[in-house]
Amino acid sequence: MKYYCLLFCSFVSLSAISQSYFQKKPTSTPIVHRSVVTPIVATIGYQGYDETQAYFGEGEYEIFLDLVDGTLDKPIIVLDGFDPGDSRDITGLYNSLNFDGQNLADIVRNEGFDIVVLNAPAYTTDGKAIDGGADYIQRNAMVLIALIDLLNDQKVGDEELVILGPSMGGLIARYALSYMEQNSLDAETRLYISFDSPHRGANIPISLQYLINYLAQETGDPDAQAIVDNVLNSPAAKEMLYDHLLGHLQAGSDYLQDPSKLLPIGAPDFRDAFQAELDALGFPQNVRNVTMVNGSGQGTTTGMAGMQVVDTTLDLGGGATANVLLHFTPEAGMTNNVTDFRSFFFGIPVDTFLADAQAFGFTDGVDSSPGGTSNISNALGDGSGNPVIADFIAALDQDAFSFIPVISALAIENEDDWYAAPDIGGTHTSPFVNSYIPQTNESHVMVTAASAQFALNEIRQLLGIEERDTLNRYALAQNPIGELLQLQVPDEGRGTVTLRVFAITGQQLFIKTFTNPSGTIRLDLPLASGSYLLKITDAAGSETLRFLVNN
Template structure:
């Protein structure tokens, strides 16, 4: 029987240090990495002459979730030669802090990529597919709240569509979960979503991974005062979206206890998905993964030190890659404010090097702290391939090998068809293998 993944923190007083002075706190503040940490990097600088949206919809959920009525915006790009919507493709933004940047989202997904001079979205527009980019006023709020915005977008697209072509609905990263929930909710309420195809792009169907030691560091650095108006490092991982999204989460730097069920928000979200039948039934369900499907991950030795940094008389931090299960395995250490905190995990899989869409998580934080880190250690797993292709396993217990060769496991997936990248590319990166497959699937008649 699988044991529950957990974390334990040991707190001791730092020998000979006592409490930290006001001067030390000020010094610590000056060396804080900018917050919030762990945001994804969708939205590059825009290019001159970038295509402008044909119209913009202001959207509002028709129902509250936990007393919150979410709002959002959709940027509509009609296909070449279309005066009205004919074949709408609603593509939702994903996990990050604050409001969506829809022009940046368009620029990101339409930028030329290796092997092609034509952007992904331009290929769809040339093929007669109308692109509707869906953004949210608060990307970090409850998935269910933003699903209400997605429902409003679907209903608006149906009302403005010319003809009866079925919709394509999906999203990148958490946007795939938002639209998955929206479509399933509509089916449960017998609302006709008229959607023939659902598409997720590196969406964490069974959870995303941010190393527990780095989550602890984000909370740890909030011990120092923050300048007015500056967002704290842990604001994103403290958010409802992160609590629902992450397969392992801690509420603060001193927390000891279970990590897969630490947040009741994730427990409730998983229960609601189960009640809705997990996925919508009517659409053909497609997905792409930025991770490999052949079981090849990154060479990040489980339990090894990733980086360490000491600022004399101010702080010391040490971060290890996540050990692979085991009992009471060390993940790192933090010293400041007269305290020493050492973290240990039990039964947590070593996900940092597993196949999946990657982020520069260790690298970003090491760079912000001016800590030395090997180039090969900067990038680590964010959305495991076993999650993005929606394999059938318990997302709270992780009773699966994260290195499973998913390219040969289609019968275990909740998706009808999916495509993995040929390498572990950056989470949500636009690559030729993924674009070629998506365009072929969406233009198939």
């Protein structure tokens, strides 16, 4: 029977899967005033969980100077995300910021900001071949640290950096900034924007993982095995995936499921270790941390838990056929079959592969949760001209799946239900001081006009509110101030007036309420030198003033 299985599998070329991607491919548009792509090497090595020595990570970057004075003085770093095989180069990363005929990078360059794109290519170091776009998040973070140091040395003036981390790039940025703080390294960074990043894990349907792995192991096809090795079993995937096929295998088998391991589990020795390391680092404390999310803030699902994904018979030619049945992981506390693959040769059964899944009692399976979506067709490279894969994709009942659950993108650690609408200001808190969350699920790291405006407000340091309303009711007697803040109150009565002082990172530092104040309010504020916000609330509304402390 093994002979027939190999004959059957010879008709299935999975080379299309080598083009796997998990975010929409950007439309290529011209980029003005480019420079050169420059290599960069980390100065801090990193030893991975399965490595016997530390290796120094490598990357490549390009600086896109602003279109105002052409001087590197306001750098914004844009990072690469999960990109096995480096299919998304620097041009693709820049164009990934396109929206509605515009580009976020173009907009800020026209306002005097400089864009620096950091790509993670494939490279060889000290005899080891490394695929940067799927390598350890920690090693890529060390490359980012090297770039941060370089830009802070080369920039003109004292403007602090902004870092935008899409997808895995958000984890790289978080790790790098927190690492620098904990090791007394000055990042000179004021703003960190996490963009649909998996702070509590990412998801690729376990049913699809089982199917690809089974076909790879049973055929011995080098292209299929390459996608298992280089995508699913890459260090980054094993660090990020909430549920990974390696956690479910029988001892001694590379594809058979252990029936006692049906609950979601990460890759052994990778997933839990990475999450514990990330949690221990926490978030940078001297940076304003904000997030852009692509999943629904209203609890809208991506399909339904346990739903049928595909049920089809594939004609492989030469008398070979295959019946393929896939499901999403089930409802809370339930067990279902997620992968059912049966092969035939002229109607004679050749082989059968089955795999089940169970959901925890406190949440439905993650596949259909609210979240930034990817597609099964994307994971299969859209078929890439392979008629069998194209037929499989055409038969899909459900293409989209939750790739980055909302709860993960918001880094809410005390919420176990993937389907809960985010309660940011309540019991289940997010560490981010500001967030953009759409009402409906969007494609992973898709920029929209609304999310672009959120990012622009943050980059411009508007913090989502106007710094002063049109009435100009209140005014600072002097700015910068020393330790004494003097606020001039309008002549008309204001009733109760509440003053709040915020750090530029969003933390509230001071609050005080006054009843019917007049003339000038004087506050002793023993603050360190720097930039702060004063929010004034009275019966007529609120306005916010920026002030500087110069001690």
